[in-house]
Amino acid sequence: MEVIRSAAEMQKKSFAFIRESKTIGFVPTMGFFHEGHVALMEQARRENDLVITSIFVNPLQFGPNEDYERYPRNEANDLALAADAGVDLVFIPSAAEMYPAKMLISLTIEERANVLCGRTRPGHFEGVLTVLAKLFHLIQPTKAYFGMKDAQQFSVVSALVDNLNFPVQLIAVPTVRESDGLAKSSRNVNLDEKERKEAVSLYKALQHGRQLVVDGEKNPAIIVKEVKEQIASQLNGKMDYVELWSYPALEPVSVIDRQVILAIAVQFEKARLIDNLVFDERGCIGSQIR
């Protein structure tokens, strides 16, 4: 498995792969790999000639009071897990390598970014859009893999790729969970023991909300209210939001008559956790995300 740290070298390499007519599966990450990342790499492995993953904690997508410095990093372990998953090349640029000069160009998104996590993270998705545009150009992937735990990110990136005709196919991969249902996250290591036990209530509450739809409830307000009550009764972490929107457009729905996302964010002492379920008007979790 090759490691490249230079942007120019990475792009040169991807040109070489393309000349060899290799399909490239790309898994963009911020490192500190867990089974969620590995699932992305394994799917990329099955579907492409070559698998490239990037490890880059992108300063542009962190707000001034967010956890950029505290974001967990473990490159040696990441490289071992990537090699195990069959990754061919890991791109690990420095911030200076990705942003060598003042950025004059900005990518912004008008919709989809002002709900859910976007509301409390101004500039976050602009940072995500910018770094992904750069990575897509450096790596020139055939397919790019994203976990559905960051469903809003997938919605935003879909808009980027569709609006600007990026020559890449986006693949949404279901969230990988612990045995008790907690969504895998690099930030889970920042939970204390009590918080870890409470954290399972996010997924339980989502399942409860989905079950209401399965049972015939179509009123988003009632579902959100019930989910909030269930979470409030089961954890001490500060509830950031419980929201329900159409998916992937992330528009308000007055009645559940199409695919929607039910999403939760909870702020624990040292970790902010998010989770979601995307399901249709019957409560079924579909295979077709976009």
Added chain:
Amino acid sequence: MEVIRSAAEMQKKSFAFIRESKTIGFVPTMGFFHEGHVALMEQARRENDLVITSIFVNPLQFGPNEDYERYPRNEANDLALAADAGVDLVFIPSAAEMYPAKMLISLTIEERANVLCGRTRPGHFEGVLTVLAKLFHLIQPTKAYFGMKDAQQFSVVSALVDNLNFPVQLIAVPTVRESDGLAKSSRNVNLDEKERKEAVSLYKALQHGRQLVVDGEKNPAIIVKEVKEQIASQLNGKMDYVELWSYPALEPVSVIDRQVILAIAVQFEKARLIDNLVFDERGCIGSQIR
């Protein structure tokens, strides 16, 4: 020579070319070809396996009071000229093909766009950035060719490509001129006979300004003043601006000690003409633009 009007078909075709390891030279245009466009195509022809040109009058880069509807069009003649120049494929999408849905993503540029033509054309370069990002993704060129008549555009597009690591090499091609020095432009057809005669004064005034630098003048204010006076004495069209900036950064210069652009815009009755010269601190027109 092939003509493609569908974006999806264009991208499929560019993938096929890439699989065949063909280098692609791309000339993006708004059509109504003149020798300036032909020069771009001919240079692309010399430097690439395949030459693709696009004809698309991009509504996004025209302001509400600009000449989008009036912009001259002549597809049949364009196709004949492109074929003569050795173009392999012409991409002619409709506006609906390029913008099938509401655009959620915007590309903006913080610097370089607020001087020269950008000052009086708010949103113009954002429209240019957006359409070029789309065209670069659809056509996946090895090299893309731009005329230096739109020097500010080349500066802005350079920022786009550099900041976002687009896998394309930009080539700046010198302005093609009529025998009397008037820069070739699709908008020249909108000049009446008297205006056409006056229009040569733009280039003459630029040459005068450059000569001042050759002769040792390093004060931008003096050069701009002399150029303005010369133009005012020679034409009735409304002078829009005479400006001098560093190039390609388009920053103010207090003394001419690096590469600069001297640029003019004049509003005639039915045509707004622009012209410029890029030269170094000795007044030499260099081959190295970026």
